[in-house]
Amino acid sequence: MRFFELLLPVRSVAMTKCKYRSIFSGPALTIASCLIQLILGYSFKNCIEVSLSHHSAFRCLNRYEQNIGAFVDDLPPTTTILNISYNNISKVPGFTFAQLQNLTHLQMDANNISEIDKDAFKNLHHLKSLNLSSNILPSLNPGIFENLYTLTELYMSDNKLRCLPPNIFNVSACLKTLIIRRNNFSCFSAVVESVKDLTHLTRLDLSYNKLQSLENSASLPSSLQVLYLSNNELVTLGCHPGFFSRISVLDLSNNSKISSEHFKGLNLSKMTYLRLRLTNVTVPELLNLSLSLNPAHVDFSGLNLGHKNNSMIRTVCRLLMNSLTEMQRMIIQQNDIRYLQRGLFFNCTNLTDSLDLSFNRLGRVGCLEFLEGQYRLQTITVEHNLLSELTSCKTPQFHRLTELSYRYNRILKVNAFAFAHTPCLKTLKLNINTIAFLDHEALRGLTQLTTLRLDNNLLTDLYNDSFFDLHSLETLNLRNNQISVIFKDTFQSLKRLNILDLGGNKINNFREGAFTGLESLANIYLDRNRLGKIEIQSFAKLSATLKVLDLQSNMIRYLTEQTTSPFTNLSKLEDLKLDAQQPYGITLVPGTLFSGLSSLKQLSLTNNHISSFRSHTFDDLSSLEYLTLDNSCVGVKPLPPGIFKNLQKLKILDAENMGIRSFxxxxxxxxxxxxxLQLNRNxxxxxxxxxxxxxxxxxxxxxxxxxxxxxxxxxxxxxxxxxxxxxxxxxxxxxxxxxxxxxxxxxxxxxxxxLDIGLYLFVSTSNVVFLLTILPLLYVKLYWKLKYSYYVFRSWFGEQWRRLRDEEEECEYDAFISYNSADEEWVVKELVPNLEGNAPSFRLCLHHRDFEPGRYIVDNIVSAVYRSRKTVCVVSQHFLRSEWCSLEIQLASYLLFHELRDVLVLVFLEHIPERQISAYHRMRKVMLKKTYLQWPGSDCADPAQAQELFWVQLRRALKSSNSRGQGDEEEREDQKTIEKESQVDQPQRDDGRNVLLL
Known part of the structure; x- marks a missing residue:
């Protein structure tokens, strides 16, 4: 399958401007160019698809766009029918429809098109119909139609065209219909020159132009059969004798200067209809001068046959009789005929089909006495005359007459047996008169009548015997009369009636038995009456046959939910209309109103003022296919859930302007x-x-x-x-x-x-990675500082801080001894006896002895540090591994570095390697700033002397001032004294630490 074929089934694809032009280098580039401009979404900027799901027919009306590209650029290439009428398009550029190569019908009428480029219709090889009517085209480019090989219909009426280029239709050999009426053509010869090669042209309309003569140097196409030249300015025909030899329909009406002489010698043998209305032609002269013309094919309308006491009509009839031609129909409209004499058409013995006497001034027709002898007629039309009364006729005469029309007259009264002379009538049209009186027996004898039109009259009453003989009647139209009541048995004889139209009357009720006898009634129209309530028995007699019930624009209202449905028995009803009830519309729809309508397919409730719908309102309408609720609600209301739950067959739902706020x-x-689904204007x-x-x-x-x-x-x-x-x-x-x-x-x-999930994920993951990177470093560098700050803050928060600071000033202890429990033996046996037992005696704070029971350990540690002048840290391997010992040295170092108080004394019980101490930066920082004491071990030359010096140095440290400057000076002097007194010579360490080894 080709790649482009894969695109066609995509229903929602709407293409922007995509031109298939020859300048493209190849089909691949063409397709690629289109694909770049694909727009997803099944919608069109200025058009509506009317073919629904076939993507072939589009309507683009009343959009008032000036650029035609705004209409066609997003249409799919499957488009075959396109209507762009009633807009403001002024120009059609080249290649406008290049992507719509499947177009078969194109309408662009009623725009303001004044210019069409030569290549506007390029590549429309399938176009069959083109409508450019009602524009302002002054001329046409000679090559405008050169690609329209299949064009069969061209409409260019109501423009400003003055001429057609000679070769404009050279390639449009298939053209059959050319309509160019209402333009400014004045030269018929130029028109003939343009169309002479159209071998399939059958219809040419040049009406309402400015042609003055039919003189020409070429011949019309041999295929031409219909030629309209009415409403021109013809003063002569001026054509050669065989010019109309192949024409079958010719209209020359409304050319007042055309006379009978102009037809002399013309070959009209193929003519089947010649219309010469409102010309200067005299019928007898025409028939005498044009021997090839069949008189039966002449339309005698508008030829003044009514003058001179109908003598012209008699003359025409004699000519027809002499021609021995069978006359199927005779049209004598607009002849100002005021009366018809008895036997007037007697000599027109060949009339077999119809006689049309419309648009005259006839005041009466009697019993059709003027047609004596014409008993083969089937249709008589006497419309748009001045008839005022139909008289009684007793004798049947016209047994073949099946249709009689007296429409558009002034008939006021129809007497008894008015149609007894036409007993075989099947269609009787008495509509659009002023009939106020219809005799009880006016329609007697019409036993074969199937259609009766009495609409648009002034009838007020119908009697139970008015239609007594109409046993075959199938359609009865009584619309727009003054009927107020339908009495019992009015239609009792109409057992075959299928359609009853009572719309537009004043009916306010039906008497019991009003519809008796209507055994076949399927459609009843009761719209625009005054019905206030429909009872369940109203249509009981019609339950087996009724399919259409029109109750629009009545006065139906319901005031309570407790209403029995009047449609319960209408199980066959398919179409129900309840639109626009007067004066305020239906305000309450009872939940059971539509009960029993299981076959209903169409329901219309437009233009009412329903306060709300119940969720079960349409539950019984399981067969419904079309539902219109336009303008049916008052205010802004939501549709209740489940309101359409049983309408699985519904195909069209119109809910326009219902005030729907949400659903x-x-x-x-x-x-x-x-x-x-129509939800517009909600x-x-x-x-x-x-x-x-x-x-x-x-x-x-x-x-x-x-x-x-x-x-x-x-x-x-x-x-x-x-x-x-x-x-x-x-x-x-x-x-x-x-x-x-x-x-x-x-x-x-x-x-x-x-949310930009990617951005948020990046930010969050980058922060997590950063935290995972920095937390170990913070743990190593700031763990104890943060922990100390936390403990200090907690003490402060518990209102302990001030109390601890006060206790610090009192210095209850000389020293707080920080040690690990593993070194407790040395503290108890060596440290305590030497500092508390010998003079000078020091007051020491030991955690196992002096910490307050029941108090937080942290609070005890903080209190001990601040209530002691010095803090002695007994450092060993066990000390370094103790969390509490680390806290104690942290507190003491805080006082040393941040409060500038010399409170910290380090005593090393054993040698600690440099690499191990470096992990404890706080301790290492203290060791770099201050001299610390090392407990002499057994490896010394004289351990007793070394230990004695150790205790002397420790006592000096405990006695020293806490002031930082003074303490440093005293420490330096003591250091010098000890070095002098010491018997052991110890060099300074390479790492620069001040250490005193005893």
């Missing part, structure tokens, strides 16, 4: 067969597109003139309308945002409505 997916949830500001997704067969959706807000709540609807490939959204690109008149619904900015 849920449960409203339309069960409409599985719905294919057309009050919806937001719609959940899931509603439409649950309508599997929906193909047409009208949301025009609804105030859909351009807000985030409608972002999903916008996305759906732009991407759905199934539902046509009518004029989507013309839907404006109510908040911003210059913004369109289909492209309002929705970026703010969606």
């Amino acid at each position: 849920s997916e449960h409203v339309f949830g069960n409409l599985t067969s719905l294919h057309k 009050a919806m500001t937001k719609i959940n597109p899931a509603v439409f997704e649950k309508l599997p067969n929906l193909t047409y959706l009208d949301l025009r003139n609804t105030p859909l807000s351009c807000i985030c709540k409608n972002s999903e609807l916008q996305n759906w309308t732009n991407t759905n490939q199934r539902v046509q959204i009518v004029y989507l690109y013309s839907m404006r945002c109510p908040e911003l008149s210059n913004s369109s619904f289909h492209n309002f900015d929705t970026k703010v409505c969606y």
Whole structure:
């Protein structure tokens, strides 16, 4: 399968301007160029698809666009029928329809087109019909139709064309119909020159132009059969004798200067209809001068046959009799005939079909005495005359007459047996008169009548014997009379009546038995009457046959829910109309109003003022296919969920201007067969597109003139309308945002409505990675500082801080001893006896002895540090691994570095490797700033002397001042004294630490 064929089935694809021109380098580039401009979404800027799902027929009316590209650029290449009428298009550029190569019918009438480029219709090789009427074209390019090989119909009426280029139709050999009436053509010869090669042309209309003569140098196409030349300015025909030899229909009417002489010698042998209305032709002269003309084929309308006491008509009849020609029909309209003499048409013995006497001034026709001898006639038409009364006729004469029309007269009275002379009538038209009196027996004898038109008269009463003999009647039209009551047995004889039209009367009730006898009635029209209530027995007699019931524009109202349905027995009814009830419309629809209508297919409730619908209102209408609710609600109301739950067969739903503010997916949830939904002119500001997704067969959706807000709540609807490939959204690109008149619904900015998940994921993951990277470093560098700050803050928060600071000033202890429990033996046996037992004696704080029971350990540690002048840290491997010891040295170092108080004394019980101490930067920082003490081990030369010096140095440290400057000076002097007294010479360490080894 070719690639482009794969594109055609895509229902929602609407193409922007995509021209298939020869300048493209190849088909691949052409397709690629189109694909770049594909627009998803089944909607068109200025057109509506009317073929629904076939993508072939489009209507683009009343859009008032000036650029034709705005109509065709987004239409699919499958388009075959296109109507772009009633717009403001002024020019048709070249290659306008290049992407619509399958077009067969194109209408562009009623625009303002003044210019069409030569290549405007390029490549339209399948075009059959082109309508350019009602524009302002002054001329045509000679090559405008050169590609229209299949064109059969061309309409260019109502333009300003003065001539046609000689070779304009050279390639349009298939053209059959050319309509160029109402232009400014003045040269008939130029027209003939243009069309002479159209070998299939059968119809040419040049009416309403400015032709003065038919003189020409060429011949009409031999295929031409119908030629209209009426309403020109012809003063002569001026054509050669054989010019009309092949013409069968010729209209020269309304050319007042054409006379009988102009037909002398012309070959009119093929003529089947010649119309010469309002010319200067005299019928006897015409028939005598043109021997080839069959008199039976002349339309005698408008030829003054009514003058001179009907003598002209008698003359014509004698000519017809002499010609021995069978006259099927005779048309004598507009002849100013005022009366008809008895036996006037007696000599027209060959009349077999119809006689038309319309548009004359006849005041009476009697019993058709003027037609004595013409008993083969089947149709008589006497319309648009001045008849005022139909008299009684007793004797049957016209047994073959089947149709009689007296429409558009002034008939006031129809007497008894008015049609007894035409007993075989099948169609009788008495409509559009002023009949106020119809005799009881006026229609007696019409036993074969099937159609009776009495509409648009002044009838007030119908009697039970008015239609007594009309046993074959099938259609009875009584519309627009003054009937107020239908009495019992009025239609009792009309057992075959199928259609009864009583619309437009003043009927306010039906008497019991009003519809008795209507055993075959299928359609009854009661619209525009004064019915206030329909009773259940009103149509009881029609339950077995009635299919159409029209109750529009009556006065039906319901005041309570407790109403028995008047349609319960109408199980066969298929069409019910309850539109526009007067004066306020139906305000309450009882929940059981439509009970029993299981066969109903169409229901119309437009133009009412229903306060609300119940969820079970339409439950019984399981066969409904078309439902119209336009303008049926008052105020702004939501449709209740489940209102259409049983309408699985519904195909079309019109809900225009109902004041619908919102609806849920449960409203339309069960409409599985719905294919057309009209919601235009409602009050919806937001719609959940899931509603439409649950309508599997929906193909047409009208949301025009609804105030859909351009807000985030409608972002999903916008996305759906732009991407759905199934539902046509009518004029989507013309839907404006109510908040911003210059913004369109289909492209309002929705970026703010969606979270950028990628950005958020990047930010969040990058932060997590950063934290995972920095936390170990913070743990190593700031763990104890943060922990200390936390403990200090907690103490402060518990109102302990001030108390601890006060206790610090009192210095209850000389030293707080920080040690690990593993070193407790050395502290108890060595440290305590030497500092508390010997003079000078020091007051020491030991956690196992002096911490307050029941108090938080942290609070005890903080209190001990601040209530002691010094803090002695007994450092060992066990000390370094203790969390609490680390906290204690942290507190002491805080006082040392941040409060500038010399409170920390380090005592190393054993040698600690440099690499191990480097992990404890706080301790290492203290060791770099201060001299620390090392407990002499057994490896010393004289351990006793070294330990004695250790205790002397420790006592000096405990006695020293907490002031930082003074303490440093005293420490330096003590250091010098000890070094002098020391017997052990110890060099300074390479790492620069001040250490005193005893």
